[in-house]
């Protein structure tokens with residue numbers, strides 16, 4: 001038999017079974033994330049091709065629209081939420097009780113909501129300034145790329161809520177831990193994408 | 208997950224069917240190129256139906272891809288090393304990997320087009336900075352890999368058939384595996400050959416032209432390997448082998464015309480002429496369709512427990528070969544004469560005779576299609592005589608033939624330990640093909656679920672609602688998707704999985720082994736006779 005242990009969360013004290021079961025599921029989730037990465041990759045490429053004078057079509061550009069202060073806050077909130085998400089997983093790993101894990105997940109949700117709220121406020125201000133997605137190709141691709149990341153975050157918030165419910169109902173089941181592990185991967189992945197957006201869209205846009 | 212993927216694919220297909228009755232389907236050609244399909248030039252619902260069928264079915268395909276990758280990487284039987292896997296599994300794996308990487312582009316480009324159409328975005332419009340070349344690039348980043356996603360599984364089927372029906376080990380197994388992987392990689396580097404004529408510089412065209420020609424090399428390796436497998440084999444001209452004969456000759460022609468098209472300066476002449484139409488039908492019909500039909504004939508008894516009638520089947524196969532050749536080979540000539548594709552009528556006299564031949568060929572294809580259903584009908588009527596419950600009608604080589612037909616829900620009563628590439632042949636040779644296991648164990652199986660059906664219906668309704676801008680309905684049906692997934696997450700484990708007790712498995716398995724002990728094996732000459740009930744007489748390999 002090949003080694004089937006999955007590093008990270010220990011999924012059950014005595015049953016190696018849980019590990020064997022988790023292996024294909026977690027691997028499948030990684031494959032999904034890689035495919036999602038292609039999705040973002042294409043939007044990044046589209047953004048890059050439209051971040052030109054032609055792509056802005058005489059409309060407003062980064063210098064008039066971006067609010068780096070808000071972006072910095074968003075980045076901070078999202079990175080902190082990754083930390084709390086990791087702490088939730090550690091709480092399960094070290095059996096600190098499902099209450100602790102739920103607490104960290106709630107913190108994750110709050111930080112995620114803060115991120116989303118700030119992002120929506122920026123969108124609102126841009127639209128108020130006439131920078132709507134139908135103004136130019138550049139704005140179309142900006143809203144598509146950043147918006148898709150925002151949608152992923154929203155889906156993640158729903159998922160976190162479901163995880164809280166599951167931790168409450170069936171905290172000891174291997175399936176619950178497996179799902180927590182996947183949620184963690186997903187959430188950290190979104191962090192990574194955000195770093196890409198921060199560098200390519202905001203920092204490069206104002207450079 | 209399998210069920211959900213199928214459900215989503217079905218939803219995409221259902222949407223397409225609905226469009227035939229309510230509204231109109233893809234009015235922008237099969238590639239749905241903007242700006243023509245943008246809201247300005249195509250205000251109708253045709254492009255919308257196209258977009259949502261493709262997106263929904265595409266998510267299904269993506270999930271299938273993930274599913275196959277994971278199953279093949281992580282869930283193999285003990286002893287089934289990668290280099291012992293049947294070639295069909297290899298080609299499926301490579302196709303699945305390609306699906307994972309090729310589906311996101313088409314989903315994204317379609318959704319971007321939808322944003323252009325519905326919300327006035329400017330990705331691909333003519334004005335305000337839009338760039339339609341982005342669409343062409345993203346679409347074909349999916350489009351070209353897709354043709355190999357289609358044909359690779361067929362290559363796998365050909366490999367299994369070649370070795371089974373010549374009773375020989377597959378020739379050049381490692382080179383076939385390598386060629387498959389090479390194709391899967393190179394297929395991602397050639398997409399630009401679909402628009403050589405859209406204005407990029409000659410050096411860009413050359414690079415992609417050469418990459419395209421390179422793909423023909425691994426494909427050629429495969430054809431030689433299959434021929435060498437047949438060489439001096441114990442060949443039976445069964446239905447799959449008739450298809451394979453057609454495939455060998457016709458597909459090679461199709462591949463060669465592909466190489467011709469890969470030369471940008473030639474492509475400038477024949478692009479969007481019926482020469483191109485002949486090319487892709489030439490690879491799709493003899494390559495993919497014949498492969499699928501041959502595969503159906505080959506595995507049908509495993510799935511349904513009886514063989515398909517050989518006589519009508521062979522007739523059908525010949526009709527397909529003849530029908531295809533008459534219909535599509537003349538298009539090469541017509542293409543060189545300059546006949547453009549998608550031509551509703553013409554006045555050029557030189558086209559006349561060739562078009563007539565092609566039209567006649569189309570009738571032969573219609574006949575072939577009819578005969579396909581006749582074959583099915585005849586076989587179902589005679590299923591008693593054709594039944595092969597013991598499971599091994601073709602003196603099979605791989606382990607799926609070592610279990611009863613139709614296969615039980617749990618497939619293998621006990622998980623086999625694999626020792627050889629043609630493991631079943633090795634077992635038959637050693638006289639150990641049907642050794643009863645020492646003990647049986649409980650088998651855990653997923654319970655039946657309505658999840659796939661629910662998501663299928665929800666997505667069909669959602670697609671329809673978006674096409675017709677019925678926003679509340681789209682929202683409601685969309686919400687059903689996460690809702691049913693969350694509902695399922697909260698179900699206790701016992702409602703998701705069921706256990707088949709060892710005693711049930713053992714009883715069924717022992718009854719089958721008893722029938723085998725009492726049956727007479729058939730020789731390869733008798734495979735086509737009613738005596739064939741799925742047990743092969745030991746004959747060994749040809750020298």
Ligand code: HEM
Pocket residue numbers: 354355357358400401402419420422423426462463464465466467468469470474477478479483486487490491494495
């Ligand atoms: C040796 C292998 C092949 C080569 C070198 C090749 C080359 C080409 C080239 C250069 C074109 C573009 C022609 C044009 O637009 O003017 C093309 C189009 C196409 N080929 Fe191939 N091809 C090969 C195999 C295949 C296979 C195996 C399939 C399918 C299973 C396939 C399906 C298609 C399709 C669907 C199109 C485009 C149809 C359209 O534009 O609507 N090809 N091929």
Ligand SMILES: [Cu+2]
Pocket residue numbers: 350351354397398400401
């Ligand atoms: Cu191509």
